[in-house]
Amino acid sequence: MRRYGKNTDEDDIRSRPNRKGNRPRTHIRPKHEDAAEGMVLTVDRGRLTCLVDGTPVLAMKARELGRKAAVVGDRVALVGDLSGRKDTLARIVRIGERTSVLRRTADDDDPYERVVVANADQLAIVTALADPEPRPRLIDRCLVAAFDGGLTPLLVLTKADLASAEELLDLYGxxxxxxxxxxxxxxxxxxxxAMVREHLAGKATAFVGHSGVGKTTLVNALVPEERRRITGHVNAVTGRGRHTTTSALALPLEGADGWVIDTPGVRSFGLAHVDPSRVIHAFPDLEPGTEGCPRACSHDEPECALDAWVAEGHADPARLYSLRRLLATRERTEGD
Incomplete structure (x- = not known):
């Protein structure tokens, strides 16, 4: 082994050539100006099926995006092989700005929020009137998530031949x-x-509901098998014979310009991520009355200015009751 002393000249030391693996890192990222625009249809184990010019393309997230994740409904920019052929893989290099987000946490003690769907216009909350019995607290939680995320809620009540809808509808009147x-x-x-389709035309609608309420049956009726062929890549990704709602899946609406987004059945809907100050935006008749509220007001405390706002006749007392019931659901479980 050659040794170098303190009198060794710089020229005596060999410099290692800059090989491929030793290239200096750069913070300059490619702009990908030629990237194609697409929409995420489903995500499975790090692989995303995207719709690009009517073709389902399998893709993965580019390393340059870091921890930023794409979800169903995201508008993305892709590069690479966009043919959609078997065994090809594109890269998602950009994720567009979101107009809305449906978030949930595993439970109310879990600080980690999960974005379920992006850019949906509506949240269809599917609930059976009997078999299984309706769960108003779960409906309340879904409503809070919709208001918080910028989605318009839609109640879809099934099995009306088994029980009346009157009592449940009175609760949300x-x-x-x-x-x-x-x-x-x-x-x-x-x-x-047909009844539901009238409310979906021209919109992206996410469907949510717990097991047994008929959500998947309704989605299947809205999106016949021939329209599901557009997401044929999903079968290859998941390895299953057909989609079983274990991950969100966007499907083109039959006979209208819209999307049906089927989400996994929920047993609970955690709201640890929800800021009460955002829920009030869904109550434009009450929001001006919060100007006199103390800082960080929960809108259900003695100093809340909304009581005086309602007493002065600016809003219906039933609206304030509904707001407080929805906000209180963050402190209760669905079974309470």
Whole structure:
């Protein structure tokens, strides 16, 4: 081994050539100005199926995006092989700005929020009137998530042949939430899908509901098998014979310019991420009354200015009750 002393000249030391693996890193990122625009249809184990000019393309997130994740509904920019052929893989290099986000946490003690769907216009909350019994607290939580994320809620009540919808609708009357009531007979005849479709045209609608309420059956009626072929890549990605709602999936709406986004069935809907100050935006008749509230007001405390606002006749007391019920659901479980 050659040794170098203190009198060694610089020229006596060999310099190692800059090989491929030793190139200096740069913070300059390519602009990808020629990237194609697409929409994320589904995500499975790090692989994303995107729709690019009518072709489903399998892609992965580029390293330069870091921790930023793309979700169903995201508008993205892609480069690479966009042919959609088997065994090809494109790269997502940009994620567009989101107009809305549907978030949830695993439970109310979990600080880690998960974005379920991006850029949806509506949240269709599917609930059975019987078998299984409706869970108003879960509906409340979904409403809070919709208001917080910038989505318009839509109540879809199923199995009206087993129980009346009147009592449940009375609970949400003050919120002015649009609703649809269907029976199992209407669903079998295709009438339920037609009723729901009127509210979906031209919009991206995310469907949420717990097991047994008929959500997936309704989605299947809205999006027949021939329209599902556009997401044929999903089968290859997941390895399953058909989609079983274990991850969100965007499907083109039959007979209208819109999207149906089927989400996994939920057992709970955590709201640890929700800031009460954002929920009030869904109550434009009450929001001006919060100007006199103390800082960080929960809108359900003795100093809350909303009581005086309602007492002066600026808003319906039922609206304030509904707001406080929704905000209180963050402190309760769905079964309370």
């Amino acid at each position: 003050a919120l002015d939430v649009p609703h649809i009531v269907t029976s199992r007979d209407q669903l079998a005849k295709g009438e339920a899908a």
